[in-house]
Amino acid sequence: MRGEGLRLSLGVAALTHAAVDAACAVLLFGAVTAARITPAGILPAFLGYGLLAFGTQPVIGFVADRSGSYRHIAAAGAAMALVAPLVALTPGAIVPAVLLAGLGNAAFHVGAGAFSLKVTPGRALAPGLFVAPGAAGLAIGTVAGRAGASPWPFVLVLAVLTTMLVATLRMPEARAVFVQTPGARAPVRPAPGVEYLLLLVLLVVTVRSFVGTAVVYPWRTEPWMLVVITMAVVSGKALGGALADRFGRLAVGATTLLIAAPLLVAGAAWPLLGIAGLLAFNVTMPITLVAIADVMPKYPGSAFGLTCVALITGAFPALIGLRVSALAPWVLVVTVVGSAIVLSIAILRLGAHPILVPASRVVASEGSTS
Amino acid sequence: MTATARRLTILSIASTAMLIRVAPAMADVAIEPTLPEKATEILQSAGETTTTSTVWPVVILGLVLLVVLVAAAALITWAVLRLRRSRDSGSSTSEGSGS
Numbered sequence: 001m002r003g004e005g006l007r008l009s010l011g012v013a014a015l016t017h018a019a020v021d022a023a024c025a026v027l028l029f030g031a032v033t034a035a036r037i038t039p040a041g042i043l044p045a046f047l048g049y050g051l052l053a054f055g056t057q058p059v060i061g062f063v064a065d066r067s068g069s070y071r072h073i074a075a076a077g078a079a080m081a082l083v084a085p086l087v088a089l090t091p092g093a094i095v096p097a098v099l100l101a102g103l104g105n106a107a108f109h110v111g112a113g114a115f116s117l118k119v120t121p122g123r124a125l126a127p128g129l130f131v132a133p134g135a136a137g138l139a140i141g142t143v144a145g146r147a148g149a150s151p152w153p154f155v156l157v158l159a160v161l162t163t164m165l166v167a168t169l170r171m172p173e174a175r176a177v178f179v180q181t182p183g184a185r186a187p188v189r190p191a192p193g194v195e196y197l198l199l200l201v202l203l204v205v206t207v208r209s210f211v212g213t214a215v216v217y218p219w220r221t222e223p224w225m226l227v228v229i230t231m232a233v234v235s236g237k238a239l240g241g242a243l244a245d246r247f248g249r250l251a252v253g254a255t256t257l258l259i260a261a262p263l264l265v266a267g268a269a270w271p272l273l274g275i276a277g278l279l280a281f282n283v284t285m286p287i288t289l290v291a292i293a294d295v296m297p298k299y300p301g302s303a304f305g306l307t308c309v310a311l312i313t314g315a316f317p318a319l320i321g322l323r324v325s326a327l328a329p330w331v332l333v334v335t336v337v338g339s340a341i342v343l344s345i346a347i348l349r350l351g352a353h354p355i356l357v358p359a360s361r362v363v364a365s366e367g368s369t370s
Numbered sequence: 371m372t373a374t375a376r377r378l379t380i381l382s383i384a385s386t387a388m389l390i391r392v393a394p395a396m397a398d399v400a401i402e403p404t405l406p407e408k409a410t411e412i413l414q415s416a417g418e419t420t421t422t423s424t425v426w427p428v429v430i431l432g433l434v435l436l437v438v439l440v441a442a443a444a445l446i447t448w449a450v451l452r453l454r455r456s457r458d459s460g461s462s463t464s465e466g467s468g469s
Contacts, residue, residue, distance in 0.1 A: 043425060047432040055439035062446045198447060299450045309443040316436055320429045 006119050006172055012164045013074070013112040014130050018137030019158040020081045020108050024053070024101045025138050026154050027085040029145025036094055043320070045098050050319055052102025053109075054312035060103075061110040061301030070301065071169045074111025078162040080104025085151035106308075112165075113304035117293045118172050124249070127293075128241020128286035135233040139226065194295055200346035201291050202310040207339040208284060209314025211332060215264050215278075216325040219271050232275045236282030244287045250347045256283040257340035264336065265329040281336075284343065291350060 028049060031037045037045050064073045081104035088097035116130035141154065219225060243252045260280035267274015293303040318324050 043428050047428060051432060051435050051439065055436065058439075058443040058446045062450070065450075195447065195451060296447075296450045296454065298454070302446055302450055306443055306447060309440055313436065313440060316432075320432060321425070 005168070005170065009168045009170060010116060010119055010126055010129060012161065012168050013115060014133045016074075016078055016108070016158070016161040016165050017112060017130060018133035018140075019154065019161050020078055020105055021134045021137035022141030022144075023081050023085050023151070023154045023158050024049070024105050025141025026145040026149065026151050027088045027097060027101050029142050030085070030148065030151060031088055031094055031097075031145075033146055033148045036088065036091075041094070045094065047319055049098050049102045050312055050315065052099065053105040054308040054315075056103065056106045057110050057305030057308040058302055059305070060106050061114070061303070061305035062299070064110050064114060064301035065299040070111045070114045070171055071166075072111070073107050073301075074115065074169060075162060075166045077104045077107025077109070077111060078158065078165060081108060082155055082158045082162055085155055089151070106305075109308065110301045110305055112169070114300035115169060115171060117290070117300035117304065120245075121297065122290070122294060124241035124244040124286040124290040126241070127289050128238050128244075131285060131289070132234045132238035135237070136230055139230040143226070194350075197346045197349050198292060198295055198306075200342050201288050201350075202306060204284070204339045204343045204346070205288050205307050205310035206314035207335055207342075208281070208288075209311045210317065210324065211264070211281070211314075211335055211339075213315050213318035214324040214327050214332060215267070215274075217268055217271070217274050219274075225271065228275055229278060232279040233282050236279040237285045239279075240283035241286035241290075243283065244290075249287045249291065250344060253284050253287045253347060254340045254344045256280040257336055257343065261333045261336035261340075265333055268329075287347075288343070291347060294350065 028045065031045070032042060060073065064070050080100045084097045084101035084104060087093050087100060090097075113127070113130060116126045119126040144154070217225075220229065240252070240256075257280075260277045263273045263277030264281060265277075267277050289304065289307050292306055293300055296303050312319075
């Protein structure tokens, strides 16, 4: 498949990602607003959804990797997420609706996420662009759900995008990537001990998720801040991939985490610093994703799913209602700085050349030799 | 401007416009970028009407499910790495015999 077609596929997958997350959020928050979920049912609904949507991804991913049917799994997941908000409108049908939304979200993420990892193998650009719009979809769906908005607009948009996804999503051929490949790294050989390095990267994802739930700013109630915060998160994830490919994963991953640590703490008093901190903090997302995918290049669905299990593990304390936002600022700083060190060790040990040498420099050196 | 840059610009403008359209209508809404955070808020606000006796069984069940899912993920990782290792050793053996 040629580059133009892959760009279109990636664009549609990214937009569908936003729409799927929006549909799931509008279902859950809309159900709470409309009292379709009783107060006693809120915890099971959110916990059940979170565990299904994030926790089942490795299993679905492994099935997708073994069967190779990423496109079908992505389309089926989007279709399930599309139907779920409508099922939720039926009295007493909130349980099947949450099950549909959770499993559908997981299937879509795995199928389309695997595609994004295959578009630019060994690079973080495409995965970064794919994951970024999810935060925007989630924000819009949450606001709409809490306002009691009808889920129909979300369902219709998702229906159009799912149709486009089915029509356009084609898995790239082995060598068909729409960016220059010289900077892409060779797959990491699974030498003894690589499991521990994977565990370190997943630990960084867990910590990022945990800190993400612990950072709650008092100024976030401003409506404009909603837009700015969402844009910062989306931009951080989208930029992360491009920056890592340009300047190297180690440099970008460690630097942005170290920058983010004080900014996130200072952000409580100075919104601008907090927003910059959130942006920097989210840059590592595509970096950790491709670091894991590099170890298992034939299993992109499983790799994508592993990061999501780490994500839900980090969010679990907040999800069950523990007040992690009450943590002392120095704890946050130490945690983020610690995760920067752990990420650096893992990246360094996973392989030197492509991580430390920016893609552009590899391209230049190859050009000079030829 | 390339076609991709043009599409990205249009997409950015459309996304921003959509967010701007939605945000002011919700002046009293606090929001963070992740669902778990929002869930936490709602759970905390619902805290007055739920009791510890109803919450703990759910939390314990959730924790058990999480452990099961993490174990499944670990098993899958082990299986994937084992498959890769066996494939790599197979290919290196055939390369060796070929030479």
